[in-house]
Amino acid sequence: MVSVGVLGATGAVGQRFVQLLADHPYFDLTVLTASGRSAGKKYRDAVNWRLDVPLPESAGDIIVAETKTECLKNADIVFSALPADLATTIETDCAKAGIGVCSNASSHRMDQDVPLVVPEVNADHLRMIELQRDAGNDGFIVTNPNCSTIMLTVSLAPIRNFHFTDLRVATMQAISGAGFEGIPAMSIFDNVVPYIGNEEEKMERETLKIMGTFDGSEIVNAPFSVSASCNRVPVIDGHTMAVWLDIKEPVENVAKAFQSWRCPIGDLPTLPEKSVDFMVQQDRPQPRLDRMKGKGMTVSVGRLRPGIRYIAMGHNTIRGAAGASILNAELICDRGYI
Template identity: 70%
Template sequence: MINVGVLGATGAVGQRFVQLLAEHPWFNLETLTASERSAGKTYRDAVNWRLDKPFPESTGDITVSHTDVASLKGLDLVFSALPANLATKLESDIADAGIAVCSNASSHRMDKNVPLVIPEVNQEHLGLIDVQRDSGRDGFIVTNPNCSTIVMAMALNPIRSRGLSDIRVATMQAMSGAGFDGVAAMAIYDNVIPYIGSEEEKMENETLKIMGQFDGAEILPAEFSVSASCHRVPVIDGHTMAIWASVNASPEELKADYRNYSAPFSGLPTQPEKSVQLLEESDRPQPRLDRNRGDGMTVSVGRIREGIRFIAMGHNTIRGAAGASILNAELIVSKKYI
């Protein structure tokens, strides 16, 4: 077993990490960290559990530590659900101390020597781990993308070989993406908020890194363009998006691509049976009906029309956050970086 910890374990994404790791067959969850007000309490007493899954009793007696490098002694790997302002220095310090970091934070996603990975899309980018180690770092940092970027990149991947250019996307993003206290009830009920800070820039920039080419030393960005408009909607979980893509293929050809698509690896515990699933119904995908496909790790695609236009949807705190980071860690273990 590989000894792991979760940084920021009491927040929305931190709780999802704990839920997914509690009975993981490869990872032994030993350490949970949080802010000073939670440090010293048992996890049961420190956390206000708000997920739709039962509280994992196996984690209840773990004593929560303050988030610092000293509290992580003896761990092989940590999962970071830290806010970006805290993650920037702390994740670097942890990696320098010889511990692997799989991060959901945005701090290091665009760093030149840090891989921004979706296993089904760009697993070869893990080669940047060697670049980090060659620079003298004993550990390493691997990041997963923004939640909306993951859903879009996953949805585009099965048709990527057709050639992509001029991608346009309008998102309808769930409230949980802002955290438990991120959107006031009176602001979101009966409403759509047509702005999410820095979200559009993340989608436009991260996608080009993810779909770029690794030349052995750095990532050469993809050469197509992405234009995003992001919106918060009164849905609890599940980011939905309308995507327009310049692709030289008919809707029926693209449907065949989705039907025939399979992940380029197998045997990872968090991997769903179908990473991307085509739904043929005229009114799907829908968050309430489809977000939990593949235990929340499947991205659903539907309404493929001339243009090319289609709808994509995925669970933002599982596939788009904690589950993505855990799948990254499993891929890292399978490639013997740990």
């Protein structure tokens, strides 16, 4: 078993990490960290557990440590749910100390030697771990992208071989994406907020890196343009997005590509049977009906129309956050980097 920890274990994404790591076949959850006010408490006493599943008994008695590198010396991998400003230094220090970091934070996503990984799309980018080790790190940092970027790029995997130069996306993002305290009820109830800070820029930058090519020394960005418009809507979990692509192929060919696609990375515990579920119903996907497909790891695609236009949807704190980092870690282990 690989010894793992969660950095920022009391927040929304941290709680998802704890839930998904309990009784994991690869990982032994041994370390949970949070701010100084929680340090020294049992996790069950430190956390305001807000998920709609019970707090795992195996995690409840773990004594919370303050988020410092010296508290992590026995961990092989840590999963980072830290805010970006804290993650920058802590994650770097962990990598230097010989610890593998699988991060949900945005701090290192665009670093030249850090892979930004969605396993179904760019598993080969994990070779960038070797660049970090050549630079003197005994550990490494591997990041997953923004939650909306994950849903978008997974949905593109079956159709990436069709030629397109222009990608446009409009998101309808759930409130859980802003964290437990992220958006006041009076701001979102009976409302749509047509702005999420830095979200559009993240989608536009990250998509090009993920869909790009690793040439052995750097990532060459994908040769198309991305334009995003991001909106917050009164949905608890599940980000939905409308996607437009200038693919000239008949819509029937695109539909066949969605239907016949199979994930190329093999069998991993968190990988769903279908990473992309193509739906023929005109009114699907819908967050309330479809977000828990594949235990929350499936991206549902539907309403495919000429143009090419379609709707994609996935669970933002599972597929788009904690589950994405855990899947990355499974792939890292499977490929012998741990």
